[in-house]
Amino acid sequence: MSPNSGIMFRTPMLKTKETLRQIVFERLKEAYALEPSDLDFDHPPQAKMGDLALTFPFQLAKKIKANPRRIAQDVLAKLGTIPGVERMEVAGAGFINFFLEKPAFCGDVLASSQTRTLRPDEAKIIVEHTNINPNKAAHIGHLRNACLGDTLVRCLRHKGETVEAQNYIDDTGVQVVDIVFGFLELEKKTLAEVEAIPGKFDYYCWDLYARTSKYLADNPAAQARKAEILKAVEHGRDPEAALARHVSHRILRAHLATMERIRAFYDVLPCESSILGMKFWERAYGLLKEKGAIYHVADGPNAGCWVMKLEDEADKEKIIVRSDGTVTYVGKDIAYQLWKFGLLERDFYYEPFLVADGKTVWISTATPNANGLAFGGATKVYNVIDTRQSYLQKVVVQGLRALHYDAQAKKSIHFSYEMVALSPRSLTELGLDAAPEDEGKSFVEVSGRKGLGVKADDLLDRLTAKALAEVEKRNPDLSPAQKTGIASAIARGALRYFMLKYGRNSLIIFDFDDALSFEGETGPYLQYTAVRLASIFRKLEERGGSSAAGLEAEWGGGAWPLSSLAAYEIADLWDVVTYAARFEEEILISIETLEFSHLAKYAFLLCQKLNGYYHKYPVLAEENEEIKSARLRTITLGRRTLIRALDLMGIPVPEKM
RNA sequence: GCGCGAGUAGCUCAGUUGGAUAGAGCGCCUGACUACGAAUCAGAAGGCCGCAGGUUCAAGUCCUGCCUCGCGCGCCA
Incomplete structure (x- = not known):
């Protein structure tokens, strides 16, 4: 952690490190050529070695050509005594280990454990995540995206940042058009007939999408009709546009319902239809031309196109506007990114779409209204998109730089992560066969187009059913409503932890046994720990003791009484306390590295x-x-x-389980 | 071909900016429920950290080369 990252250092471990750094620096600066940044503290590998360690004698040894252990000994002599530090010692080849005063430190940690101590660095942050094409049911790949994105949102808010969670809806794209094609041409259905389709509409479209994709692949001649539909949808001509609107909105509702099951929420839903309607692209196009970020190609293979030069590859040019005058995907993305930073100097209009978690979720529209809402205009943007789009995300950032928006380019963060794939075993379990080209592979990519995938709701249903069975076994006397409530909390905990426990660069080869496990390093294990701890306090109160809140009032914020404890018990207690004291430090590391597996691991180890x-x-x-x-x-x-760590991961703690 | 990512225990994966004896879960083997709930805990076994060089007081971590695997590199999105 860099020393100047805007932290107030009130968190016990952070505060302690910073205070010690200052004191040590003051006492050593006369004798050695040191910067405060040379005095970073490590955590020794074993508790008996101490609580914090300095390693700078090693670096210093090189500069002044002396033995590091001797330097460490000299340093120790110069340090004298330090308040809050019980003792210091030289260890190994030249480490200086600090032992903190336990009773006081424990008191500090507990007293500050309810307060937020971090400070925001940005005026406003946008996190864009989920972004599912509204033409089919959500699958496990989308769940990974939403879990990562929502956890990032939660952690940033915990840090004190103002965060806008955006879920971009491509409601006029080719994927929705495929479904419209399927309804009109394959099923010969009218809008009214589509509206009358009962049951899970997103599941219905899941199958229709696979069927339509195959049909379009097998019948190239049908492309003409598809192109016609695409035009109609983009220009708002019915009946195609009305059907597209119905399909995309109905499936969007299904997606948001699925995401509510894992408590992933959004503030605003910007739609591609609104981008078209508001003519954002035309505005961005003007900017790109005006500032010379793109140029017209006269001849060669790209003749007639507007292209952008790529920084790393001098001989390559990325097409932004096709020779027929239409804009490419990446071009639209540049316009959208400009809007996120408020650089288009215009905004959508917004309508309420639904209420989730007690809050209105707004959807964009190009139709003026008097709602008076404003979104976008952030100082930092995270786009949660899988790693396969790294190249395009790079091009988008380069587009900002080409427009001389260097500050915004630096703060355009591609939160990339690896995809979720299916193991051959899980394919078999789903009753699916791998496509011929996937035969013999160790995993198969999830594909909406091929209908290959585990639907998010199916997985959540299976998790809930399994959890319910476990609850029935352990708590048969609870009411049915209580049992189902607990089961869904456990399902959510299992799912969210599963999606977070892997590093983001780790390909998840999905396996039902792993995902459905409730033992070991799983969400339910963490939940179980919290439930068991809660029951200790419940029992205490039942037996006539104080409530949890009452206890804290009795203790106040002072030093802990540890003198009656055996040495081995103090060691175990100290291990828990010092680890808990690292909480906010671990969150900062997770945000910095975008590795929420780090947070997951921290919570697990704490358990x-x-x-x-x-x-x-x-x-x-x-x-x-x-x-x-x-x-x-x-x-x-x-x-x-x-509980705080679980909340940041979106994992609830049931009363019982 | 170029770019990005990965290779750590039988399997799935962690490993903060280089720090002290490389960790966890699962699986396997031994134990612990009349107790604050066994979705738990205690213990055992299991490693040329892909290979070869290099930098360093110190390398799983940084550099170079090689091998293997995955993903990108479109006038698709």
């Missing part, structure tokens, strides 16, 4: 420590009040930290 702790140290049965109090404080801190 392992907590589970081990309360197994080893009974709380309620402990008769020594001081020991009992220390244990209660530890699990209070651990539980709170866990």
Whole structure:
């Protein structure tokens, strides 16, 4: 973590590191040529080695040609004593290890564990995620996108940023047109007949899309009709446009319902139809030409096109406007990115689309109204898009630079991640066969066009059913409503953790056994830990003790009484406390690296420590009040930290499970 | 061909800007439910971190080359 990233260092571990850095720097700057940034603290690999470690004697040894261990010893002599630090020692070949004063540090951590201590760096951040073509049911690949995007939103908001969650809807694109083609030409249905289709419309279209794709591939002559439909849809001519509108909006509702199941939410739904209607592209086109970012090609293979030079490849030019005058995908994306930064100097109009999580979700429109809403205009933009689009995202950023929007280009972040694929075994389980070209591969790419994939709702249904069966086993006396509520919370926890536990560059080869597991490193394990901890406090209160809130009032924010504890117990307690103290530091690292597997791993490890702790140290049965109090404080801190971490991952904590 | 990503335990994966003895889950093997709930815990076994060089006091981590795999590189989106 860079020292100047806008943190207030009130979080115990961050604050401690920063305070120590200042003190150490002040005491050493006369004797050695040091910068404060040379004094970064590491965490020693083992608790017995200390709590924080300095390694700069090694770097210094090189400069002044001295033995690092001797330097470390000299440094130690110059440091004297430091408030909050119990002792320091030289270890290994030249590490300086710090041992913190435990009772005071514990008190600080617990007292500050409810306050947010980070500070925003941006005026406004846009996170665009989910972005499913509204022509078929959502599948597991889309779930990965939404889980990553929604977690990023949650973490940024936790940091204090103002965040706008956008879900871009390509409601006039070729994928929707394929479905319109299918309805009109294959099924010969009118709008009224399509409207009358009962049941899960997104599932219906899933099949129709696969069927239509195959038909179009087998019948090249049908392309003419498809092109005709595309034109009609883009220009708002009925009946094609009305059908496209019905299909896209109805499926969009289905997608948002699916995402609500995993508690992924959005503020605004910008639509391609509105971009067309508002003539955003024409505006961007003007800017690109005016600033010389694109140029017209007179001859050669790209004759008649407007193209952009690519920075890395001098001989290559990316086509932005085709020779027939139509704009390419990447061109539209540049216009859209300009809007996100407020660089088009115009905005859509907005209408309420639905209410989710008690908040109105707005959809864009080109039709003026008096709602008076404004979106876009961010200072930083994250686009959550899978890694296959890295090249195009690079071109978009380059487009900004070509327009001399260097600051915005720097803050256009492609949050890329690997796709979700299917194992041959899961294909078999779905009753699907791999396409001929995929035979013999170790995995098969999910493909909406081929109808190959695990639908998001199907997976959530299976998770919920399995969770319900487990709840029935353990809590048969609960009401049916309670049981289903718990089951859906567990399903959500399992799904969200599953999607977060892998690094973003890791290809997930989807396997039902892995995804449906509730044991080991899974969401339900984390939820179970939180539930068990909660039940300790519930039991305490039932047996006439204080409530969780009452306990904290009794303790105040002061140092912990640890003198009655055996050394081994202090070591275990200290392990939990120092790990919990790293909470916000870990979030900053996760945001910085866009690796939410890091956050997931942190929460999981915290659970392992907590589970081990309360197994080893009974709380309620402990008769020594001081020991009992220390244990209660530890699990209070651990539980709170866990709940906060779970919330950032969108994982709920049920009452029981 | 060029670009990007990956190769760590039987399997699936972690491994903060280079730091001290490379970790976890699953699976396998031993144990622990009359207890604050066993969706748990305690313990055992399991590694030339793809290969070869290099930089460094220190390399799974950085550099170079090679091997293997995946994904991109369209007047599709």
